[in-house]
Amino acid sequence: MRAPFRxxxxxxxxxxxxxYVRPHLDPSIPVCLRVRTLWAAVVAARDLGVxxxxxxxxxxxxxxxxxxxxLGRHADDxxxxxxxxxxxxxxxxx
Numbered sequence: 001m002r003a004p005f006r007x008x009x010x011x012x013x014x015x016x017x018x019x020y021v022r023p024h025l026d027p028s029i030p031v032c033l034r035v036r037t038l039w040a041a042v043v044a045a046r047d048l049g050v051x052x053x054x055x056x057x058x059x060x061x062x063x064x065x066x067x068x069x070x071l072g073r074h075a076d077d078x079x080x081x082x083x084x085x086x087x088x089x090x091x092x093x094x
Contacts, residue, residue, distance in 0.1 A: 014054065017045040018061055025065035034067050035082060036093060042086030051087050058083055 021041040025034050042058050049057075059079055062068045068075045085092040 012048075014045055014048040014057060017041065017048060018057060022061065022065065025061065025067055027066045027070065031067070031070045034065075035071070035078070038062060038067065038079075039082050039086045039092070042083050043089060046087050046089070054087065055080070055083050 018041075021037065024037045024041075029037075038058065038061075042054065045054060045058075048054070059068075062075075062079050068079060071078050082092055
């Protein structure tokens with residue numbers, strides 16, 4: 001039996017959001033702007049999945065774009081802090 005409609009490819013909205021922000025996290029951009037961009041991206045994507053998945057995906061994105069490396073010694077704490085605040089819709093830069 002055939003379905004009366006054509007199946008659409010499954011593309012996650014979170015994946016699309018991360019693909020959109022990836023070029024804005026390029027290592028040639030100053031690290032302070034990249035951290036703010038990451039925060040804004042998490043704020044925009046916070047309703048696209050459960051918080052632990054969003055956090056894990058954006059941590060991986062920070063690793064992939066070398067943001068974690070550029071943050072230095074306390075990178076893990078800084079990234080978790082920025083992402084947590086973004087998930088709570090709070091601004092750590094104010």
